[in-house]
Amino acid sequence: VQLQASGGGLVQPGGSLRLSCAAPGFTLDYYTIGWFRQAPGKEREGISCTRSNDGSTGYTDSVKGRFTISRDNAKNTVYLQMNSLKPEDTAVYYCAVCGYCSDYGCYGSRYWGQGTLVTVSS
Numbered sequence: 001v002q003l004q005a006s007g008g009g010l011v012q013p014g015g016s017l018r019l020s021c022a023a024p025g026f027t028l029d030y031y032t033i034g035w036f037r038q039a040p041g042k043e044r045e046g047i048s049c050t051r052s053n054d055g056s057t058g059y060t061d062s063v064k065g066r067f068t069i070s071r072d073n074a075k076n077t078v079y080l081q082m083n084s085l086k087p088e089d090t091a092v093y094y095c096a097v098c099g100y101c102s103d104y105g106c107y108g109s110r111y112w113g114q115g116t117l118v119t120v121s122s
Contacts, residue, residue, distance in 0.1 A: 001026045001111045003033070003095045008116030015085050017118060021078040021095030023111075029073040034098030034106030035080045037091035038115075046106030048080060049098045060105035063089075085120045092117050 003026070007019040021033065034049040047060045048069040057069050068081040078095060092115040099108020 002113030003028075003097070003111050004113040005035075005093055005095045005116040008093060008118040010119045010121065011085055012122050013085060013087060013120055015120070016081070016083045017085065019080040019082065019093055019095075019116060019118075021080075022076065023113075024076075026076075026111075028076050028078055029071060032098045032101045032106075033069075033071075033078045034096055034101065034109055035067075035069060035078075036094045036096060036106065036109065037089075037118075038094070039088075039091040042091075044094075046098065046109065049101035049106035050078065051101050056101075058101050058103045058105055082118070085118075087120045090118060090120050 003023045032052045034046050036046050038044040049058045050069045066084045070079045094115040096109035097111045098106040
C-alpha cells in the first residue's frame with residue numbers, strides 16, 4: 001500500500017495550495033493519517049494529522065493556524081489546505097498512516113508513497 005500525495009507546485013509567499021492524499025484500494029477513513037514534509041537538508045517532520053476515531057486533528061506549531069487537514073470519506077481522500085504560505089514551507093510533502101497523532105503533529109508512520117514538491121518563492 002502506498003499513500004500518494006499530489007497538488008504541489010510553485011506559489012508566491014502569502015498564497016495558498018491544497019494538497020490531496022489518495023490510496024486507491026485502501027480505505028483511508030479506517031486510519032489515522034498524517035502529513036509530513038522534508039525540506040532540503042532537514043529532517044522529515046510530521047506537521048499534521050487527523051485521527052480515525054473522531055476526526056480530531058493535530059498540528060505542529062509552525063503550521064498551526066495556517067494549515068488545515070480534512071477528510072472526504074466519500075472520495076477516500078485526505079486534504080491539507082495550506083494558507084499564508086511562507087518560503088520556509090518549501091519542502092516535499094508526503095502523506096502516510098500516522099503512528100501517533102498528538103495535538104502537535106504526527107510521530108511515526110508507515111505506507112509512504114511519492115511526495116509532492118511545494119515551492120514558496122516570489
